[in-house]
Structure formats: C-alpha cells, structure tokens
Amino acid sequence: MTTQAELVLLSLLAEQPYHGYELEQVIEARGMREWTEIGFSSIYYLLKKLEGAGWIESRLEEGGRGPARKVYTITPAGREQLQAAILGALSTPQRCYTPLLLGIASLPAVPAAEAAAALRQYTEALDARLTHVRQRWEAQKPLPYFVEALFTYSIALIQTEREWVEKFIKQVEAQDGQG
Secondary structure, X not given: OOOHXXXXXXXXXXXXXXXXXXXXXXXXXXXXXXXXXXXXXXXXXXXXXHHHOOOEEEEEEOOOOOOOEEEEEEOHHHHHHHHXXXXXXXXXXXXXXXXXXXXXXXXXXXXXXXXXXXXXXXXHHHHHHHHHHHHHHHHHOOOOHHHHHHHHHHHHHHHHHHHHHHHHHHHHHHXXXXX
C-alpha cells in the first residue's frame, strides 16, 4: 500500500524528473502541506524507499556549481503503482483519527464550562485555519480544476466542522449544572 507521502512524490515525479530539494520547493510552492502530511526531513528517506521498490530510479547530474545531484525519475512500475494508489485514494474513504474525538470521548473528566471554553478555542483555531487556506487559495489562482477542488474541499470540511462544534458547544453548556 502506498502512503500519502509516497503518493505525493510519485505524482510529482510523474510530471517530470526532480532532485530532492526541488521536490521540497514544489511541495512548498503548491501548498501541498495544506492537504497532506509530508515533512521535508522525510523526502530523502521516501525517495530511497521508492527507489528500493523499483518505482523510481535516480541518476547523478552534474551541476554548474557544487556537487552532482541525484535526479529521480518515475519508472513504468512506479506509474502503475501511482495509478493504483490514485484510484484507491479516490474510491476508498479513510478513517480520521482526530484528537477532537478523543477529547469528546473523555469529556466527563472535565467540568462542562471548561470543556465549552476549550471548544470555543477550537472554533477560533478553525477560523484561523479557514482564513489561512483561503489566503493560500487566492494567492495561487488561477489553478487547474483539480487543484481548485483541493482548496474547496478543505474549506467545506473546515466550515462543516465549525458548524458542528458550535452546536456541540450548546449541548456541553446545557450539561453545566446538571452534572
């Protein structure tokens, strides 16, 4: 099974060959960390792993200045894996293990007023996140339809979560004094 981070790298290498630092620059420039987890420190580890699996290959490329760099290219087996991973991602919902759910499951351990205050902080953080995603989206326009979808999906999720948390805060506040 391909991880999200591996899928990111395979999809970028399907576009064109890159060396590791260029991959980091593209990931950052496209705001890919807004919708997937891939750390800068894991890129080289994952490239080595993908190369070991036969999904990418590397060659040394002499640079004008500095040492030669490894440039990575996707292999035919990598393209097959990429397509399978894309179709799997598009067809199979994944569970989300958010700390919010753990906090809700443990709610009886804290006073209702404190829980409501913490949930209000959560909505403030969602508001900040929403503003950040909208700013990143606006800064990158115009975008291809599928990249637009990444932003509109993220915005819809944040807005829906915020609405749900607001309703839940009312339930929590209703418990205050009933405990």
